[in-house]
Amino acid sequence: MLTEEQAWKLLDEVPDPEVPVVSVVELGIIRELHCRPDGITVVVTPTYSGCPATEVIGLSIRETLQAAGAGKVDMETRLDPAWTSDWIGDAAREKLRAYGIVPPDGRAAVGAAQPIRFVRKTLTCPRCGSTNTERLSEFGSTACKATYRCKSCLEPFEYFKPI
Amino acid sequence: MVATMTQQTTATPEHIEYVLRLADNALILGQRLSEWCGHAPVIEEDLALANISLDLVGQARLLLTHAGNLEGKGRDEDQMAFLRVERDYRNVTMMEVPNEDFGRTTLRNFFSSAFQVLLWEKLVKSSDSELAAIAAKSLKEARYHLNHSSEWVIRLGDGTEVSHAKTQAALDYLWPYTAELFAANPTDEAIAASGVGPAWSSLEAAWEGVVLPVLGEATLVVPARTPFKSYGKFGRHSEHMGHLLATMQYMQRTYPGAQW
Numbered sequence: 001m002l003t004e005e006q007a008w009k010l011l012d013e014v015p016d017p018e019v020p021v022v023s024v025v026e027l028g029i030i031r032e033l034h035c036r037p038d039g040i041t042v043v044v045t046p047t048y049s050g051c052p053a054t055e056v057i058g059l060s061i062r063e064t065l066q067a068a069g070a071g072k073v074d075m076e077t078r079l080d081p082a083w084t085s086d087w088i089g090d091a092a093r094e095k096l097r098a099y100g101i102v103p104p105d106g107r108a109a110v111g112a113a114q115p116i117r118f119v120r121k122t123l124t125c126p127r128c129g130s131t132n133t134e135r136l137s138e139f140g141s142t143a144c145k146a147t148y149r150c151k152s153c154l155e156p157f158e159y160f161k162p163i
Numbered sequence: 164m165v166a167t168m169t170q171q172t173t174a175t176p177e178h179i180e181y182v183l184r185l186a187d188n189a190l191i192l193g194q195r196l197s198e199w200c201g202h203a204p205v206i207e208e209d210l211a212l213a214n215i216s217l218d219l220v221g222q223a224r225l226l227l228t229h230a231g232n233l234e235g236k237g238r239d240e241d242q243m244a245f246l247r248v249e250r251d252y253r254n255v256t257m258m259e260v261p262n263e264d265f266g267r268t269t270l271r272n273f274f275s276s277a278f279q280v281l282l283w284e285k286l287v288k289s290s291d292s293e294l295a296a297i298a299a300k301s302l303k304e305a306r307y308h309l310n311h312s313s314e315w316v317i318r319l320g321d322g323t324e325v326s327h328a329k330t331q332a333a334l335d336y337l338w339p340y341t342a343e344l345f346a347a348n349p350t351d352e353a354i355a356a357s358g359v360g361p362a363w364s365s366l367e368a369a370w371e372g373v374v375l376p377v378l379g380e381a382t383l384v385v386p387a388r389t390p391f392k393s394y395g396k397f398g399r400h401s402e403h404m405g406h407l408l409a410t411m412q413y414m415q416r417t418y419p420g421a422q423w
């Protein structure tokens with residue numbers, strides 16, 4: 001059997017399949033670990049409802065823990081409280097930036113139903129540091145990211161949206 | 164991921180019906196949006212529509228699982244999604260009408276997400292704790308869908324002559340279907356009294372408060388209300404629903420019980 005500390009450490013090596021520069025622990029989707037003599041229970045809060053990585057993440061967690069001798073791995077999905085990008089820590093945010101993805105700017109919005117129209121955040125290009133950037137789309141290669149482009153170095157980049 | 168959301172409940176038929184309406188709205192609109200994959204006007208919007216579709220199908224999975232648990236007959240999300248007959252689907256008719264063009268698709272997303280944001284905001288406080296949890300999660304996603312679609316409605320409506328004409332035609336087509344969202348019915352009355360959620364009719368004024376200013380900014384003219392009524396949420400669908408289901412259910416009907 002593993003100790004909880006060992007299990008946390010192991011899972012901190014499991015990358016998010018879409019953003020492999022951060023681990024599933026750093027993303028904040030592992031909420032609790034409970035070790036038992038014969039196994040372990042992992043409490044997971046998924047990111048987006050439609051995130052195609054969710055099932056792969058579950059599989060990676062299971063494989064990693066079983067390979068380390070954790071015994072029976074039980075996965076529990078917890079929806080409440082809903083996942084928020086606020087759970088991504090500062091160190092992970094810097095890893096995202098270094099990888100070319102601008103981390104969430106500020107806290108997740110809690111607003112009224114009024115749509116925010118044509119309000120753009122000024123983002124800093126993660127490659128050249130220019131603030132001369134523009135948004136191309138509210139969505140990107142995955143729902144959690146928006147697509148931007150830098151008008152100084154002309155490179156595209158992604159923005160991890162606060163949610 | 165193995166979801167361990169089993170509940171022993173004594174849900175009323177109205178409660179199950181109400182959750183199914185939410186589930187099927189998400190499922191059927193998600194299915195329609197998936198048709199755009201590889202066909203949108205530009206790659207960025209192709210990705211956006213596919214991502215919105217994924218969010219909606221994800222929400223539908225949670226809601227269908229919940230409806231199956233409330234029903235207590237052992238039906239899982241796949242059986243709910245793929246093995247019901249047309250009359251058992253509870254989405255409003257607006258969700259099933261064809262995409263037609265980018266204008267109609269965008270406008271429907273706008274009407275739908277404006278409604279969902281208001282509804283999820285209320286359902287966060289549902290007496291049904293599972294529904295409240297799904298609402299809190301879906302609300303965050305719906306806000307992004309609303310921002311995305313409202314910007315495009317303005318851009319298309321207040322755009323070129325062609326984009327304006329197409330979006331106005333989409334508005335003329337879709338507007339009569341929006342009335343169904345707010346039509347009073349016994350299910351909603353029972354649900355509002357039970358504390359599970361609001362009667363959808365109670366959201367009409369707030370919905371117009373969100374939608375009308377954007378349509379105005381888009382220089383679109385809102386048609387007058389007519390006696391036209393659609394009845395999708397009661398299971399009486401348009402001629403388009405059968406075709407949609409034939410596509411969506413094809414794999415499960417051809418290979419019953421197939422898993423992937």
Ligand SMILES: [Zn+2]
Pocket residue numbers: 125126127128129130150151152153154155
């Ligand atoms: Zn740059």
